[in-house]
Amino acid sequence: MIPAAVRAAIADHARAELPNEACGLLLLDGDEAVEYVPGENASPSPYFFELRLDPVVWADIGDRDLEQAVVHSHVSAPPRPSRTDVERIGLWRGRPYVIYSVRLEELAAWRVSPDGYEPLPLA
Amino acid sequence: MTVVRIPPTLRNEVGGARQVEASGSTVREVLDDLVERHPALGDQILADGGIAPFVNVYLGGEDVRTMDGLDTAVPDGETVILLPAMAGGSSQPWSPAVARSLLDLIGQTPLVELPRISPKESVTIYAKLEGQNPTGSIKDRVAKSMIEAAEASGELEPGRALLEPTSGNTGISLALVASLKGYPLTCVLPENATEERKRLLRLYGADIVLSPASEGSNGAVRLALEMAESDPRWFVPFQYANEANPRAHYEGTGAEIAAALDRVDVLVAGLGTGGTLMGAGERLRETFPDIVVAAAEPLPGDPVMGLRSLDDGYVPPILDVSRLDRKVLVSNEESVAAVRELLRLEGILGGVSAGAAVHVARRLAAELDEGVVVAILADGGWKYLSADFWDAPEAGVEKSMESTVWW
Numbered sequence: 001m002i003p004a005a006v007r008a009a010i011a012d013h014a015r016a017e018l019p020n021e022a023c024g025l026l027l028l029d030g031d032e033a034v035e036y037v038p039g040e041n042a043s044p045s046p047y048f049f050e051l052r053l054d055p056v057v058w059a060d061i062g063d064r065d066l067e068q069a070v071v072h073s074h075v076s077a078p079p080r081p082s083r084t085d086v087e088r089i090g091l092w093r094g095r096p097y098v099i100y101s102v103r104l105e106e107l108a109a110w111r112v113s114p115d116g117y118e119p120l121p122l123a
Numbered sequence: 124m125t126v127v128r129i130p131p132t133l134r135n136e137v138g139g140a141r142q143v144e145a146s147g148s149t150v151r152e153v154l155d156d157l158v159e160r161h162p163a164l165g166d167q168i169l170a171d172g173g174i175a176p177f178v179n180v181y182l183g184g185e186d187v188r189t190m191d192g193l194d195t196a197v198p199d200g201e202t203v204i205l206l207p208a209m210a211g212g213s214s215q216p217w218s219p220a221v222a223r224s225l226l227d228l229i230g231q232t233p234l235v236e237l238p239r240i241s242p243k244e245s246v247t248i249y250a251k252l253e254g255q256n257p258t259g260s261i262k263d264r265v266a267k268s269m270i271e272a273a274e275a276s277g278e279l280e281p282g283r284a285l286l287e288p289t290s291g292n293t294g295i296s297l298a299l300v301a302s303l304k305g306y307p308l309t310c311v312l313p314e315n316a317t318e319e320r321k322r323l324l325r326l327y328g329a330d331i332v333l334s335p336a337s338e339g340s341n342g343a344v345r346l347a348l349e350m351a352e353s354d355p356r357w358f359v360p361f362q363y364a365n366e367a368n369p370r371a372h373y374e375g376t377g378a379e380i381a382a383a384l385d386r387v388d389v390l391v392a393g394l395g396t397g398g399t400l401m402g403a404g405e406r407l408r409e410t411f412p413d414i415v416v417a418a419a420e421p422l423p424g425d426p427v428m429g430l431r432s433l434d435d436g437y438v439p440p441i442l443d444v445s446r447l448d449r450k451v452l453v454s455n456e457e458s459v460a461a462v463r464e465l466l467r468l469e470g471i472l473g474g475v476s477a478g479a480a481v482h483v484a485r486r487l488a489a490e491l492d493e494g495v496v497v498a499i500l501a502d503g504g505w506k507y508l509s510a511d512f513w514d515a516p517e518a519g520v521e522k523s524m525e526s527t528v529w530w
Contacts, residue, residue, distance in 0.1 A: 021212055048212030055181040055204045059128045062206075063141050068131065074213035083223070085211035090177025091132040091167065092207055 069096035254503030268371035298327035372402025397442025
């Protein structure tokens with residue numbers, strides 16, 4: 001479950017970053033999203049993101065007992081993993097991966113592997 | 124000692140620890156020591172002599188890639204932080220059915236069983252249909268591998284031109300890859316190569332230089348090497364000596380067969396450059412140590428299009444004959460008979476060298492009590508339609524038994 005306030009934080013950040021994609025981390029306690037941590041898009045583009053967070057902050061988040069989801073926005077495309085998302089999934093394979101489509105105002109969660117993706121009942 | 128903070132995505136590899144210790148005075152030494160202590164981290168953090176693509180390494184809160192990379196000094200007491208490198212974006216829709224480029228459709232060819240070709244039920248013969256590559260031959264793999272290896276090493280840059288001696292298929296494959304990547308290509312081929320081949324090369328954008336028919340493939344090699352020596356503008360991939368050729372088959376052809384089959388007793392491929400036999404043979408030997416790697420070699424003085432007799436006097440540098448377990452000589456007539464049978468019995472329109480491979484596969488299958496034989500069919504028959512053998516009378520069975528087995 002992603003509570004309305006957390007969802008609004010993701011949507012606000014995605015709109016604020018227009019015309020580029022936004023990215024960040026969603027922290028989950030079990031099935032419940034508890035916090036959205038906005039990140040910086042280190043390769044600002046309407047078609048690309050590269051997540052940057054202060055490494056100490058991110059490492060500290062990793063030491064909390066929370067699951068993390070990588071979040072990014074698609075400016076106009078549907079909130080489905082793109083080829084680029086699949087190819088760049090890297091260490092995040094099999095972990096929660098959330099996409100927000102600004103144009104469609106839709107949020108969707110996935111598990112992505114280098115071979116494809118499957119929906120995650122989260123959003 | 125340096126403390127290394129491990130992200131949750133890598134903790135399984137270090138027994139669940141949030142941080143571990145490693146020693147070293149540079150990032151390289153620390154990461155090497157880390158991998159030594161936790162081998163499962165291996166290529167997830169170090170790959171190809173550098174930091175792996177999907178991990179970021181931070182020192183003092185800074186990405187070491189923006190400092191001196193792996194040579195960045197690690198002061199005593201400083202903490203190294205590993206984090207996932209996350210990137211993506213909406214630029215390209217993802218679908219397994221849509222490729223970005225024809226280059227992405229090279230390889231991953233199908234294996235099909237040949238029940239009507241197999242001499243006994245207890246032996247299964249599979250054909251790997253390399254004719255299903257984008258230009259219709261196995262050489263697409265080799266061309267892509269050689270050009271990308273030369274780009275990676277810096278040997279091939281925009282502004283240079285490619286030159287290759289080739290009896291046809293390699294030229295067509297190089298022409299496709301070169302044109303998609305923007306390099307001009309000149310092919311040197313014997314003047315008796317089929318008209319379809321010359322026309323196809325020109326259509327794909329290659330320039331053609333003809334060598335004397337009487338000198339065969341060796342004449343094309345000689346002429347191309349002479350041309351390259353007199354003009355440094357040429358880059359000659361030279362498939363006969365290019366390690367990227369067998370590597371394409373080690374990483375592609377052979378790995379695909381190993382992934383698809385639980386058992387392989389015999390691998391048969393035509394002897395051309397030796398790339399398929401060396402690369403795929405080596406890869407399959409790793410999975411099936413007792414495999415027999417068998418070459419289908421044309422009879423001396425009886426050339427089979429696309430294949431090469433070692434008796435012609437030229438042994439390709441990439442070919443290590445000691446890595447071949449068997450070498451079976453096959454005549455042109457036997458190859459042609461087999462290619463026609465392949466079409467009649469199994470519906471596969473193969474090239475002549477595919478016929479040679481099928482002939483040898485069937486012969487070696489007959490020697491087995493049971494098992495699995497894989498024959499690599501290097502191309503389809505489409506490029507040989509002007510040859511007259513399709514209509515010639517069927518070769519006699521006794522003739523097909525004349526092939527010479529060398530060892």
